[in-house]
Amino acid sequence: MKHLTMKAAAVALSAALMAPAAALAADYPSRSVTVMVPFPAGGSTDTMARAAARELEEILGVNVPVTNVGGGAGTVGTAQLARSRPDGYTIGVVPAAPLINQPHMRETPYTIEDFDYICQLFYSPQALAVKPDSPFKSLQEVVDYARENPNELSYGTPGPGSLPHLAMEKFLQDTDVQIKHVPFQGDGPGVTALLGGHVDLYMAIISNVSKNDLNAVAVFSEDRVDAAPDVPTSIEEGFTTTASWWGGVFAPKGIPADVKTTLVDACKQTSESARFGETLNGLGTLVLFKDSDGVRQAVEEGSATNGAIIERVLK
Amino acid sequence: MDSILAALQTVASPSILFFMVAGTAAGIVIGAMPGLGSVLAITLALPLTFVLGPEASITLLLGLYCGSVFGGSISAILINTPGTPQAAATLFDGYPMMKKGKGGLALGWATTASLIGGLVSTAVLVLAAPLLARLGLMFGPVEYFALGLFALTCVISVANEDLLRGGAACFLGLLAATIGQDPLTGDIRLAFGSFELAAGIGLVPFLVGLFALSEVFWRVSERQSGMPDDLPKSAFEFPRAVELLQRWKVIVKSSIIGTWTGILPGVGATAASMVSYAEAKRTSPNRDKFGTGEPDGLIASEAANNGVTAGALVPTLSLGIPGDPITAVMLGALVIQGITPGPRLFVDNGDLVTFIFVALFFVNIAMYVLGAMLCPVFSRILRMPEPLLLSGVLVLIAIGTFTVNYNPFDLVVALAAGAAGFFLRLGRFPLAPIVIGFVLGPMIEQSFRQGMILNDGNVLAFFTQPIALALFVLTAVFVALPILRARSEKRARSMPG
Numbered sequence: 001m002k003h004l005t006m007k008a009a010a011v012a013l014s015a016a017l018m019a020p021a022a023a024l025a026a027d028y029p030s031r032s033v034t035v036m037v038p039f040p041a042g043g044s045t046d047t048m049a050r051a052a053a054r055e056l057e058e059i060l061g062v063n064v065p066v067t068n069v070g071g072g073a074g075t076v077g078t079a080q081l082a083r084s085r086p087d088g089y090t091i092g093v094v095p096a097a098p099l100i101n102q103p104h105m106r107e108t109p110y111t112i113e114d115f116d117y118i119c120q121l122f123y124s125p126q127a128l129a130v131k132p133d134s135p136f137k138s139l140q141e142v143v144d145y146a147r148e149n150p151n152e153l154s155y156g157t158p159g160p161g162s163l164p165h166l167a168m169e170k171f172l173q174d175t176d177v178q179i180k181h182v183p184f185q186g187d188g189p190g191v192t193a194l195l196g197g198h199v200d201l202y203m204a205i206i207s208n209v210s211k212n213d214l215n216a217v218a219v220f221s222e223d224r225v226d227a228a229p230d231v232p233t234s235i236e237e238g239f240t241t242t243a244s245w246w247g248g249v250f251a252p253k254g255i256p257a258d259v260k261t262t263l264v265d266a267c268k269q270t271s272e273s274a275r276f277g278e279t280l281n282g283l284g285t286l287v288l289f290k291d292s293d294g295v296r297q298a299v300e301e302g303s304a305t306n307g308a309i310i311e312r313v314l315k
Numbered sequence: 316m317d318s319i320l321a322a323l324q325t326v327a328s329p330s331i332l333f334f335m336v337a338g339t340a341a342g343i344v345i346g347a348m349p350g351l352g353s354v355l356a357i358t359l360a361l362p363l364t365f366v367l368g369p370e371a372s373i374t375l376l377l378g379l380y381c382g383s384v385f386g387g388s389i390s391a392i393l394i395n396t397p398g399t400p401q402a403a404a405t406l407f408d409g410y411p412m413m414k415k416g417k418g419g420l421a422l423g424w425a426t427t428a429s430l431i432g433g434l435v436s437t438a439v440l441v442l443a444a445p446l447l448a449r450l451g452l453m454f455g456p457v458e459y460f461a462l463g464l465f466a467l468t469c470v471i472s473v474a475n476e477d478l479l480r481g482g483a484a485c486f487l488g489l490l491a492a493t494i495g496q497d498p499l500t501g502d503i504r505l506a507f508g509s510f511e512l513a514a515g516i517g518l519v520p521f522l523v524g525l526f527a528l529s530e531v532f533w534r535v536s537e538r539q540s541g542m543p544d545d546l547p548k549s550a551f552e553f554p555r556a557v558e559l560l561q562r563w564k565v566i567v568k569s570s571i572i573g574t575w576t577g578i579l580p581g582v583g584a585t586a587a588s589m590v591s592y593a594e595a596k597r598t599s600p601n602r603d604k605f606g607t608g609e610p611d612g613l614i615a616s617e618a619a620n621n622g623v624t625a626g627a628l629v630p631t632l633s634l635g636i637p638g639d640p641i642t643a644v645m646l647g648a649l650v651i652q653g654i655t656p657g658p659r660l661f662v663d664n665g666d667l668v669t670f671i672f673v674a675l676f677f678v679n680i681a682m683y684v685l686g687a688m689l690c691p692v693f694s695r696i697l698r699m700p701e702p703l704l705l706s707g708v709l710v711l712i713a714i715g716t717f718t719v720n721y722n723p724f725d726l727v728v729a730l731a732a733g734a735a736g737f738f739l740r741l742g743r744f745p746l747a748p749i750v751i752g753f754v755l756g757p758m759i760e761q762s763f764r765q766g767m768i769l770n771d772g773n774v775l776a777f778f779t780q781p782i783a784l785a786l787f788v789l790t791a792v793f794v795a796l797p798i799l800r801a802r803s804e805k806r807a808r809s810m811p812g
Binding site for chain 2: 040041042043046047050051054065067069071072073075076079080105106107108109151154159160161180182183184185186187188189192193195196197198199211212213279282283314
């Protein structure tokens, strides 16, 4: 009896495993599409993914549940995404860091070659915030002071090897000044430390600046940002560095071409949704759609640039 | 005043009441299951909040939050396994009470302490949220380090008489916590080339393995079971009012410690209950009985971890910075509703803030009533035949561990922690100090090294900061006091008369 049940279970299991392969890609999607987020529920990426899932649900006409696979600075979930079945029923909403930073810092079981890139969906320029009673009024003043007093100022980031950390290191390299780096465990503790004046500067995405009434000396982008219209850009200030936190929808390598087309279209529609735009604005993040080729190029370039910075700063 | 009346009216509406009761009850049940915790409870409810209005969503989330933090104490007391990490300090005295046949009373104390912790912290939130949020900013890396060190001293009381084994166990916990990515340099430590280990050891699989799984192994190996032969007749027993009055100092102080720790982002309820436990052990008149089933120890943990609930809402609402992972999820839910917490929330959405306060107050009441109703159900479950119970616990462990992250490696961690727990029990090592080290280690390490960077490697500068200095002194007194007291007792005995 016991063996019989086992056998029945095995048959049922293999049937279940075969089913997706048997389904024609043309019917896509015929069942729910899981969105995987490589960070815990509640973070910026998660909120963004849930907002995107809500749109995808209407566009694709199936359920789009979100699962969070956190840990290892996003690498655990990203590895799981790379391993999942490339049938378009598991996609990931992933920020750039686990792809373009972490593989240079640890051995990851994936490389940027292991994904099919669907689209870029969001970005948020980074800004250099100063503590509440800071004497600095401009980015130039920070640089001048730091040049005369190397390693006296300190700047915080949400973690070592995070996008803000590498962006700031790139800026410090470009301007040839030294400022101490103090990594925190995420923006929560980090921004609090800045508000309390425990660090002089904090590199954060612009949403944290506008949301927390922080003062920022510059935003590292070409154009000023609606969420903080008074903050001048680094370009305006005469510097060349730009930096943003960004990400999009990625899938494991090898999904059928027509499924990919469907997903890219759905992604584009999502980026055009007013409701999606509003939710992102609430997070201080901007909608930026890039198609498959565009986002793959961005990942490749980012990986090369950040790999070089990591090699210099962290190794 | 008008806004309070309006908020009361909203809370009294049938749909809000429904979500309050459903959320709190579900929270208690989820919290009581080993491995299933607050974050899971709230994450499961997230999709619901898209369709509910802001008031109903908030009530549901608050109910799940407070309910699950309390629920964790049920299994901590009954089966020596914290249902949620927040209840880790609850079992230090909760389970010994159970073994003495006072499980019902322990549950009663846990429920009462949770209620008072929740209410005190709600009152603090209502009266002083913006002010406290600013005060919390005074805590920098050096203060975090001092706080972490102070909390670590609770190892001394938990280790009871065997300080050597307790210290070794604590060291083991600290060591386990260093596995994974270095928080300051990003280097990978002690991963032995394994990608999975490089992500570090998760708190839930570690805790569940160490306590629940090792307990299962222990009983299956037919060693002396930790359970009393005759389970307490009364499954739930409210503490007597007289006793409550006698212990009011511990309750109120622990509630305030919990609230304050909740305000500090990134510390969390687990560490809060340990800080509170250490402080109660320092000052309680019953301190000598700590670790052997003393209600004061249980109260210290439970009042503090429920105090964290409203405390964590202080920075969440007034700064837009979540106080812990659970309020982070709630923050996400609020943003999706189009509400942006932060300094302007109190001005722009004053009515909603009032509603949150009122709802939190009633959620705590609901938690008390539902707790009293649900606890007997859980103690009855314990009377199941042991093979059934153990296999049930095993299934829960597996599900709970897996659903945290959908990561099969977490099951390996739980199994390894379970095996380690079993052998440590054989060697008569206490398990609680391991958790204390594991929870506090990262906070102590990171804040120490941050402080060293900021002070250019000068450790003496740590003692020039008044708040930190006060905490260092408390820590030193705490460590030295038992030694001095023992010495003076000896002298007193040797003196004539």
